[in-house]
Amino acid sequence: MIGILDLLGTVGGNILSFPGILGLALGMMTRNWILAAAMGGAVGVAETFLFAGFKLAEVQMIDLAIAALVGVLASSVGCAIRHKGATV
Amino acid sequence: MAENSENGKPGNPIRRAWNWFWTPTAVLSAGFVLIAGFLGGIMFWGGFHWTLELTNTEEFCTSCHTMETNLAEYRTTIHYSNHSGVRAICSDCHVPHEWQHKLKAKIMAVKDVYHEVVGTISTPEKYEAHRGDMAAVVWRKMKLSDSRECRNCHNFKYMDFTIQETRAAAEHQRALDENLTCIDCHQGIAHDLAPGYQERYREVVEELQASNALPVAPSEDVAAIRSYVADLAE
Numbered sequence: 001m002i003g004i005l006d007l008l009g010t011v012g013g014n015i016l017s018f019p020g021i022l023g024l025a026l027g028m029m030t031r032n033w034i035l036a037a038a039m040g041g042a043v044g045v046a047e048t049f050l051f052a053g054f055k056l057a058e059v060q061m062i063d064l065a066i067a068a069l070v071g072v073l074a075s076s077v078g079c080a081i082r083h084k085g086a087t088v
Numbered sequence: 089m090a091e092n093s094e095n096g097k098p099g100n101p102i103r104r105a106w107n108w109f110w111t112p113t114a115v116l117s118a119g120f121v122l123i124a125g126f127l128g129g130i131m132f133w134g135g136f137h138w139t140l141e142l143t144n145t146e147e148f149c150t151s152c153h154t155m156e157t158n159l160a161e162y163r164t165t166i167h168y169s170n171h172s173g174v175r176a177i178c179s180d181c182h183v184p185h186e187w188q189h190k191l192k193a194k195i196m197a198v199k200d201v202y203h204e205v206v207g208t209i210s211t212p213e214k215y216e217a218h219r220g221d222m223a224a225v226v227w228r229k230m231k232l233s234d235s236r237e238c239r240n241c242h243n244f245k246y247m248d249f250t251i252q253e254t255r256a257a258a259e260h261q262r263a264l265d266e267n268l269t270c271i272d273c274h275q276g277i278a279h280d281l282a283p284g285y286q287e288r289y290r291e292v293v294e295e296l297q298a299s300n301a302l303p304v305a306p307s308e309d310v311a312a313i314r315s316y317v318a319d320l321a322e
Contacts, residue, residue, distance in 0.1 A: 005196050005199060006192075006196070008195055008196070009191075009192035009193070009195040009196040010192055012191060012192065012195040013188045013189070013191035013192040013195065014188075016191050017187060017188050017191065047188075051186070051188055084110055085110050085112075086112075087112055
């Protein structure tokens with residue numbers, strides 16, 4: 001069972017890592033909400049596998065879920081920035 | 089945009105700033121914005137990383153009153169002063185090197201500030217009352233991570249058992265054979281131990297085993313050594 005502090009740490013770590021930063025950047029590249037969310041989620045999943053050395057046994061499901069969720073949220077924010085701040 | 093169009097009075101400054109922020113620029117080229125953003129990004133990231141590294145210094149870690157006890161204990165250990173002149177400071181053992189783990193550790197360390205403020209371990213008596221619990225938290229982390237922070241400096245791959253003391257060599261061999269991790273034997277390497285620490289450590293391990301949280305496969309260096317030894321045997 002993951003503690004609250006563990007949870008906050010994992011979320012914060014993901015926000016300042018690939019899912020948060022690259023997810024935001026990818027989201028800013030499209031006006032399509034679904035595509036943005038998919039790209040963000042993919043970054044979250046890819047990051048978890050990358051940091052686990054591509055070993056399935058070392059992938060924690062909770063880490064994977066949090067990374068994907070942060071990626072989706074970050075890319076959605078990026079997409080919102082595209083809608084609000086660009087005319088194209 | 090700067091004025092309220094209905095009554096002619098200046099608008100809310102926050103609203104004006106918000107509108108300015110989202111208005112497309114008419115005087116800057118895309119290249120200018122990109123280059124400026126890139127440079128700004130480098131400066132921000134450099135500053136962020138520099139600040140993060142400042143929080144890794146011994147001075148920062150021990151600037152709180154509650155850290156005085158463990159600092160005094162650490163200063164009597166081989167990790168503080170030794171024949172080789174290599175020192176492991178607080179962050180070497182308590183802060184992971186890998187970015188994702190480091191950030192998580194930094195965010196979780198906010199609890200230390202909270203406990204400093206509320207005075208959870210502000211007196212020697214309180215400190216001793218919490219010593220076992222604090223140690224158990226660190227043991228749990230180390231057991232879960234296969235003593236990742238120890239392995240930043242110590243690695244079975246780099247050990248020459250033939251120049252170790254006989255007992256140490258035998259125990260390290262046992263650790264390899266039984267898939268043990270550093271903290272399984274080296275509790276209290278930098279801080280004093282609470283009475284009954286062995287029972288407490290056993291509880292931590294049993295709790296992790298019960299939740300199937302412990303890695304079942306040997307670490308990469310152990311696997312590499314076993315493979316190497318197997319090749320030699322053949």
